[in-house]
Amino acid sequence: MAIRAVMFDFSGTLFRLEQDETWLSDLTDGDGEPLDIEAQTELMRRMTAPSGTVVELDEEYQHAWDNRDLDPDLHRKIYLEVLRKSGLSRPEQAEALYRRLVDPGEWTPYPDTAAALKGVAAGGAKVGVLSNIAFDIRPAFGLHGLDQHVDEFVLSYEEGAIKPDPAIFGILLDRLGVAPGEALMIGDSEEADGGARELGCAFALVDPAPTDVRVDGLLTVLREHGVL
Structure with a gap:
């Protein structure tokens, strides 16, 4: 047919969602050290993975991950948690990167x-x-x-x-x-x-x-x- x-x-x-060095150049880990290129690349992978679990999650956050594409609030909640568990301990950095993810212009x-x-x-x-x-x-x-x-x-x-x-x-x-x-x-x-x-x-x-x-x-x- x-x-x-x-x-x-x-x-x-x-x-x-391409890796843009200007987004990631100022990101730091929990010790205040800049993220190396491998860490930056892994962050972008976790932000755009179509399926599977990218970090270990408790029951509450696993529910948010499983339903993230059904509810904008759950989407924001789980991705901020993924970023935190991926080494971005400063909330303002995670928020800034998340805004990039949901901006169609990016x-x-x-x-x-x-x-x-x-x-x-x-x-x-x-x-x-x-x-x-x-x-x-x-x-x-x-x-x-x-x-x-x-x-x-x-x-x-x-x-x-x-x-x-x-x-x-x-x-x-x-x-x-x-x-x-x-x-x-x-x-x-x-x-x-x-x-x-x-x-x-x-x-x-x-x-x-x-x-x-x-x-x-x-x-x-x-x-x-x-x-x-």
């Missing part, structure tokens, strides 16, 4: 994001963005003139469901007006995004590598699935 719709994940798929599109979205739309297929997220990512697309190529956004905190729950894939499919067998899901998480296969969608995995490393991952999988 021909692909009539492509559903894209956001973080690590269409956009990436997210960088992959080099082929524009071409991928435009190519799918130009070919007559519907475009959807489906994200486990606790803040509005639409402005990130608007800043780069990409919102005009997206037919529907489905965000977990607005819908009360998170990937890999089949329900959230079903919401987007219904809004796009396509059957599961006519849709391709593209994402960076086998666990979360791969849940689309339970409904009968095709699935393609991309590497959430830095944007200067993964330059044509989206176009490659779209070609492999005959969309472009």
Whole structure:
């Protein structure tokens, strides 16, 4: 069956929160020592990990982690705790870095994001963005003139469901007006995004590598699935 719709994940798929040295250069550990490059890199990984637990948590904070993409308050609570447990003992530093995470303007599109979205739309297929997220990512697309190529956004905190729950894939499919067998899901998480296969969608995995490393991952999988 021909692909009539492509559903894209956001973080690590269409956009990436890139490590910016200016954000991290003044961060210090509990002893007041600057974080080394390995610690900085690990911080960014923990801020954007799509699944799994990145630090050891008690029952209260594990609940917040498991439900972070359903509730903005829980999202803020757990990420400030993750940053604290990752060595940022000064609350003002954790708050400043968290604000970067939830600012759509800080997210960088992959080099082929524009071409991928435009190519799918130009070919007559519907475009959807489906994200486990606790803040509005639409402005990130608007800043780069990409919102005009997206037919529907489905965000977990607005819908009360998170990937890999089949329900959230079903919401987007219904809004796009396509059957599961006519849709391709593209994402960076086998666990979360791969849940689309339970409904009968095709699935393609991309590497959430830095944007200067993964330059044509989206176009490659779209070609492999005959969309472009």
